[in-house]
Amino acid sequence: MRIATAKETYVADEGLLTTNTQRAWMIILALVLVLAPFVLNAYWLYLACLVAINVASATGLNILTGYTGLVSLGQAAFMAVGAYAVAFLDGHLGTPFLLNIFAAGLVAAAVGVLVGVPSLRVKGLYLAIATIAASFILHFVFTHWVSVTGGMSGVNVAPARLFGIELASPFALYFVIVPITAVMVLGAANLFRTRIGRAFIAIRDRDISAEVLGIPLLQYKLMSFALSSFYAGVAGGMWAYFFRVVTPESFPFATSIFFLAAVIVGGLGTILGPILGAAFMTLVPELLKYVVEWLGPVFPNAGAALSPVRTIVFGALIVFFLVFEPQGLAEIVRRIRRFFHLWPFKT
Amino acid sequence: MTRPAPGTLAPAHLAVSGLSLSFGGLKALTDVSFEVRPGTITALIGPNGAGKTSLFNCISGFYRPREGHIRLDGQDITHTHPPARARAGLARTFQNIALFKGMTVLDNIKLGRHAHMRTNLLQALAYWSAARREEMELRAEVERQIIDFLEIDHIRNKPVASLSYGLQKRVELARALAMRPRLLMLDEPVAGMNREETEDMARFILDVKEEWGISILMVEHDMGMVMDISDHVVVLNFGKVIAQGPPAQVQGDPQVAAAYLGSGNPAELMRRLSAIGEAA
Numbered sequence: 001m002r003i004a005t006a007k008e009t010y011v012a013d014e015g016l017l018t019t020n021t022q023r024a025w026m027i028i029l030a031l032v033l034v035l036a037p038f039v040l041n042a043y044w045l046y047l048a049c050l051v052a053i054n055v056a057s058a059t060g061l062n063i064l065t066g067y068t069g070l071v072s073l074g075q076a077a078f079m080a081v082g083a084y085a086v087a088f089l090d091g092h093l094g095t096p097f098l099l100n101i102f103a104a105g106l107v108a109a110a111v112g113v114l115v116g117v118p119s120l121r122v123k124g125l126y127l128a129i130a131t132i133a134a135s136f137i138l139h140f141v142f143t144h145w146v147s148v149t150g151g152m153s154g155v156n157v158a159p160a161r162l163f164g165i166e167l168a169s170p171f172a173l174y175f176v177i178v179p180i181t182a183v184m185v186l187g188a189a190n191l192f193r194t195r196i197g198r199a200f201i202a203i204r205d206r207d208i209s210a211e212v213l214g215i216p217l218l219q220y221k222l223m224s225f226a227l228s229s230f231y232a233g234v235a236g237g238m239w240a241y242f243f244r245v246v247t248p249e250s251f252p253f254a255t256s257i258f259f260l261a262a263v264i265v266g267g268l269g270t271i272l273g274p275i276l277g278a279a280f281m282t283l284v285p286e287l288l289k290y291v292v293e294w295l296g297p298v299f300p301n302a303g304a305a306l307s308p309v310r311t312i313v314f315g316a317l318i319v320f321f322l323v324f325e326p327q328g329l330a331e332i333v334r335r336i337r338r339f340f341h342l343w344p345f346k347t
Numbered sequence: 348m349t350r351p352a353p354g355t356l357a358p359a360h361l362a363v364s365g366l367s368l369s370f371g372g373l374k375a376l377t378d379v380s381f382e383v384r385p386g387t388i389t390a391l392i393g394p395n396g397a398g399k400t401s402l403f404n405c406i407s408g409f410y411r412p413r414e415g416h417i418r419l420d421g422q423d424i425t426h427t428h429p430p431a432r433a434r435a436g437l438a439r440t441f442q443n444i445a446l447f448k449g450m451t452v453l454d455n456i457k458l459g460r461h462a463h464m465r466t467n468l469l470q471a472l473a474y475w476s477a478a479r480r481e482e483m484e485l486r487a488e489v490e491r492q493i494i495d496f497l498e499i500d501h502i503r504n505k506p507v508a509s510l511s512y513g514l515q516k517r518v519e520l521a522r523a524l525a526m527r528p529r530l531l532m533l534d535e536p537v538a539g540m541n542r543e544e545t546e547d548m549a550r551f552i553l554d555v556k557e558e559w560g561i562s563i564l565m566v567e568h569d570m571g572m573v574m575d576i577s578d579h580v581v582v583l584n585f586g587k588v589i590a591q592g593p594p595a596q597v598q599g600d601p602q603v604a605a606a607y608l609g610s611g612n613p614a615e616l617m618r619r620l621s622a623i624g625e626a627a
């Protein structure tokens with residue numbers, strides 16, 4: 001059982017981690033993240049990096065959709081903008097790795113602001129359609145602005161270099177991708193302890209009264225778009241260094257749906273949600289692959305039949321979560337935590 | 348219990364002149380003029396549909412009046428946006444409570460201070476010293492000045508949706524006070540409350556006027572309360588001001604009685620109005 005915490009000061013009450021149990025968990029998580037690359041094989045390290053990149057992007061989308069209530073299906077396009085920005089800066093200007101990643105975020109943020117302009121007038125499905133339209137326009141730009149994007153054949157990206165070390169393997173990249181994602185998640189968590197995060201939530205819940213409280217809607221909606229696409233841009237930039245080639249098909253429209261699904265399955269408007277959601281959406285198909293392999297000897301010759309079954313099971317799992325846990329995976333974690341707080345007195 | 352030293356907030360002077368508003372063919376307001384003098388409570392009364400809420404919406408910037416002016420301390424705010432009016436010192440509550448239902452009481456109140464805070468996006472993401480300091484100051488001030496004052500300590504961490512109607516109205520007042528208003532507009536602050544809750548609210552409103560030094564404009568159907576606490580009463584009927592003056596004078600005005608009842612009997616009027624107040 002968690003021992004009751006007396007909140008002596010507001011400082012403790014306003015902290016990010018308010019109990020010793022939470023602090024202990026955070027230390028364990030940090031240790032696991034540091035030790036993981038020495039334990040995991042190359043394949044699982046590859047997946048770990050991919051999860052981290054997706055967590056960064058999903059966290060951004062969650063700021064916009066989960067916290068500000070603006071539904072966007074443009075996250076993949078913003079990631080592509082970031083990836084192309086990295087490819088261009090790295091290839092043409094040869095600027096350093098971290099600067100390129102940051103610039104990728106800024107370029108994507110600028111595009112995000114433009115795409116967000118209609119959000120003052122349109123909401124919900126209509127805004128979603130507007131972001132889809134923007135995605136297609138961006139896709140057109142990617143295929144036709146050949147001098148920058150390399151057209152259909154795309155651009156190659158040289159391995160990232162940091163302090164003279166070449167970061168070509170997932171092992172090396174892990175040590176930059178995971179910390180960058182961690183900092184971004186921490187930034188999001190901080191944001192929602194301040195006036196700006198509260199204003200986003202106010203706009204989501206009741207935009208009329210948000211205005212009466214002195215929150216200028218357009219400015220804040222655009223800020224949310226900028227921030228969300230900044231996250232996407234940085235994620236796309238990391239993606240570019242990870243896969244080392246960017247083409248118009250690197251970020252298909254389905255990827256935007258992938259991120260929206262990740263945020264919903266994980267839990268809209270929670271910090272934990274996009275982390276769990278992105279991990280779920282990235283890893284479950286891989287785990288199902290293992291299950292299929294494992295079933296191989298049991299059902300010989302069934303491999304061909306089992307592979308579509310995998311896709312169906314994945315889809316069914318998503319539907320299952322939407323139906324039985326509409327608040328997302330984060331809510332399940334919350335319930336488990338509650339159980340242990342009260343245990344053994346009450347269940 | 349510490350509260351802001353009286354006089355730290357200069358109460359505002361509101362002047363509405365010649366205000367007209369229509370919805371299509373419906374004239375919601377016609378040539379409405381009145382004032383809220385600094386540091387007083389002005390009550391706005393009138394039968395259902397008289398245009399009281401519409402007038403509030405003009406003053407807070409949701410509706411564009413067709414004609415007329417709204418001035419706050421002599422400054423014309425008729426054409427400014429709601430956020431600008433909030434920064435100018437205007438705060439309001441809504442007839443049908445407009446709190447953020449999923450948030451806690453504390454977060455709702457903190458939102459009230461938004462326009463007075465400085466933290467920018469970068470500071471917020473980093474939660475660096477400036478952002479942290481501002482949040483801590485806000486928390487301490489909200490606790491000391493508002494939560495204690497309105498006696499809502501026990502619910503500060505509860506989500507608003509779980510509270511009774513009366514408490515929600517109180518939280519909405521708390522959020523409006525967090526805005527450091529110089530003019531507080533309350534749309535039916537005690538509607539739907541029982542006797543005890545009504546008396547508490549009346550006491551809070553009087554304290555806000557006397558100790559915080561804030562001008563108050565209040566729409567209310569509960570005549571007992573209107574007569575008890577207001578300094579000035581404005582009566583609206585079919586969008587027109589039909590009488591205004593001190594409570595005692597308005598109470599005895601036959602025109603006012605006629606507006607409510609179609610008869611000139613002030614005693615009957617009082618009975619009907621209290622009944623409305625109770626039923627609402």
Ligand SMILES: Nc1ncnc2c1ncn2[C@@H]1O[C@H](COP(=O)(O)OP(=O)(O)OP(=O)(O)O)[C@@H](O)[C@H]1O
Pocket residue numbers: 370373375393394395396397398399400401402442
């Ligand atoms: N947005 C709107 N569109 C059209 N008509 C409106 C609108 N808002 C109010 N009205 C009309 O304007 C008139 C005044 O309404 P208002 O809500 O201001 O009255 P009120 O005095 O606040 O009444 P109550 O005591 O019932 O709250 C009513 O006839 C109402 O139907």
Ligand SMILES: [Mg+2]
Pocket residue numbers: 399400401442
């Ligand atoms: Mg009304």
